[in-house]
Amino acid sequence: MNPPVAGAYERSARTRLRRLSERGTYDRAAIHAILDEGLVAHVGLNTDHGPRVVPMMYAREGDVLYLHGAPANDLLKTAAGGVEVSVAVTIVDGLVLARSAFHHSMNYRSVVAYGFAADIANPLQKRHALDMLVKKITPDRAADVRPPSDVELRRTRLLGLPLIEVSAKVRSGGPVDDEADLTRAVWAGVVPLHVIATDPVADD
Amino acid sequence: MNPPVAGAYERSARTRLRRLSERGTYDRAAIHAILDEGLVAHVGLNTDHGPRVVPMMYAREGDVLYLHGAPANDLLKTAAGGVEVSVAVTIVDGLVLARSAFHHSMNYRSVVAYGFAADIANPLQKRHALDMLVKKITPDRAADVRPPSDVELRRTRLLGLPLIEVSAKVRSGGPVDDEADLTRAVWAGVVPLHVIATDPVADD
Numbered sequence: 001m002n003p004p005v006a007g008a009y010e011r012s013a014r015t016r017l018r019r020l021s022e023r024g025t026y027d028r029a030a031i032h033a034i035l036d037e038g039l040v041a042h043v044g045l046n047t048d049h050g051p052r053v054v055p056m057m058y059a060r061e062g063d064v065l066y067l068h069g070a071p072a073n074d075l076l077k078t079a080a081g082g083v084e085v086s087v088a089v090t091i092v093d094g095l096v097l098a099r100s101a102f103h104h105s106m107n108y109r110s111v112v113a114y115g116f117a118a119d120i121a122n123p124l125q126k127r128h129a130l131d132m133l134v135k136k137i138t139p140d141r142a143a144d145v146r147p148p149s150d151v152e153l154r155r156t157r158l159l160g161l162p163l164i165e166v167s168a169k170v171r172s173g174g175p176v177d178d179e180a181d182l183t184r185a186v187w188a189g190v191v192p193l194h195v196i197a198t199d200p201v202a203d204d
Numbered sequence: 205m206n207p208p209v210a211g212a213y214e215r216s217a218r219t220r221l222r223r224l225s226e227r228g229t230y231d232r233a234a235i236h237a238i239l240d241e242g243l244v245a246h247v248g249l250n251t252d253h254g255p256r257v258v259p260m261m262y263a264r265e266g267d268v269l270y271l272h273g274a275p276a277n278d279l280l281k282t283a284a285g286g287v288e289v290s291v292a293v294t295i296v297d298g299l300v301l302a303r304s305a306f307h308h309s310m311n312y313r314s315v316v317a318y319g320f321a322a323d324i325a326n327p328l329q330k331r332h333a334l335d336m337l338v339k340k341i342t343p344d345r346a347a348d349v350r351p352p353s354d355v356e357l358r359r360t361r362l363l364g365l366p367l368i369e370v371s372a373k374v375r376s377g378g379p380v381d382d383e384a385d386l387t388r389a390v391w392a393g394v395v396p397l398h399v400i401a402t403d404p405v406a407d408d
Contacts, residue, residue: 014253019276039296039310039397044248044257049218053248053257055294055314072223090259092243092399101338101349102356106243110259134305144390146304156306174407186348189406193243195296196400202393203378 014114015167025168034109034168035060036136038089039195043067045085047078058089059129059136063163066129067117071157080119080159087113087161095191098175099184105171107190113166117159123150129158218318219371229372238313238372239264240340242293243399247271249289251282262293263336267367270333271321275361284323284363291317291365299395302379303388309375311394317370321363327354333362 008026009015017024025031035058044053054075057068065087069076079085094107120126127148135142148156175188212230213219221228229235239262248257258279263270269291273280283289298311324330331352338346352360379392 014256018278019274040294040312042246042248042257042259042292042294044246044290045255046250050288050318051249051255051290052218052316052318053246053290053292054316055246055292055312057310070223074222084254086248086255086257088246088257088259090244090246095341095401097342097345097404099349100352100356101334101346102352102360104338104341104349106261106341108244108259112256112258114254114256130305134308137299137308137310138301138395141301141390142305145302145308146385146388148304148306152304152306174405177407181350184350186345187404187406189404191342191404192402193399194402195397197299198396198398200301200391200393200395201378202391203381 009163009166011167012165015112015165017167017169023169023171025170031111031163031166031168032060034091034111035065035089038091040089041065041067042088043075043079043085045075045079045083047074057133059132061132065113065161065163066132067159067161068133069157071155073157076157076159079117080157082116084115085117085161092193093172094193096175097188097191099177099181099186099188103175103177105175107171107173109168109170111166111168113161113163115161115165117161120158120160123153126153126156126158129160130156213367213370215371216369219316219369221371221373227373227375229374231372235315235367235370235372236264238295238315239269239293242295242315244293245269245271246292247279247283247289249279249283249287261337263340265336269317269365269367270336271363271365272337273361275359277361280361280363283321284361286320288318289321289365296397297376298397300379301392301395303381303385303390303392307379307381309379311375311377313372313374315370315372317365317367319365319369321365324362324364327357330357330360330362333364334360
């Protein structure tokens with residue numbers, strides 16, 4: 001399932017950035033790092049009733065992105081039926097406050113992938129993919145929790161999207177203001193944003 | 205531009221939840237609160253070359269979602285040409301660690317909207333929409349920064365998506381484990397996640 005890729009994914013007409021191309025990267029390690037840090041994938045496809053984008057739990061392993069949902073999840077059902085998907089994972093790193101309205105921005109790292117996601121039907125493979133999902137949420141506990149029963153496996157849909165046509169886009173650093181605005185008496189810079197975990201709340 | 209809505213948006217075939225319907229809400233205030241707290245919208249549509257989902261800055265005002273990009277941004281150009289979009293905004297509130305692999309989950313609040321986004325061409329309206337974008341990033345500074353020049357306005361594309369067909373989905377609370385798993389010797393509960401800002405970094 002893992003296509004052979006060297007250090008970088010190949011560019012395609014869809015993944016090649018036409019604007020601000022310095023923000024684009026096809027580096028495999030960089031793309032994997034974003035996918036491993038992100039928490040939610042936004043999965044989109046074209047249904048008979050128009051476009052549909054929904055947030056979804058996911059996990060990456062090698063060059064495969066596992067997408068997870070209930071068997072009744074209509075988007076995954078459609079995707080499993082051979083309809084192409086686009087998947088985006090975005091991490092916001094900061095608010096970029098410029099001296100001019102126009103140059104306000106955000107620092108972020110995002111990955112966008114395209115392709116066909118296949119149903120993972122084989123129970124062994126499905127168990128493994130679900131394990132990857134649990135490991136993404138909580139790396140150290142996967143061995144301690146009760147593994148899925150056959151019934152639970154049937155009540156789970158897992159799709160594998162091979163990472164072939166994929167790219168990342170990254171903005172970092174301070175605002176890029178016009179020369180004439182640099183003396184303006186307004187604070188400019190970056191407000192870094194982070195996702196943090198607070199004290200765990202034990203279940204009753 | 206603001207369609208008259210009472211306290212809740214109308215359900216449609218696309219926004220009505222078929223599974224876990226208790227997680228769905230059409231409440232206008234609840235949906236607006238999620239949109240106002242979220243930072244990035246994932247905008248998807250069907251192009252001539254397949255589905256495409258990209259992250260985008262946005263702002264909400266009343267029942268309109270402003271989407272922002274460069275005029276060359278192909279997705280916004282396509283949307284402005286009368287191609288329907290689906291927009292999702294998701295906030296992750298926590299990791300839900302269950303006693304069984306199957307019941308692992310995330311707490312989240314998400315909004316999904318469908319509709320046609322129109323180009324905001326009128327310069328006054330465009331200035332106003334850009335102002336809303338800046339206010340979303342930094343509520344108190346919009347009056348202090350240099351307003352956009354005519355050239356900058358032309359170099360910005362702003363679309364307005366009327367919020368008509370829209371719903372939210374919310375998961376909160378602890379894991380929902382099977383009765384038989386409750387005595388299992390493994391920690392179960394929620395790890396709350398928050399987006400926090402750290403010390404601002406001033407531009408040189």
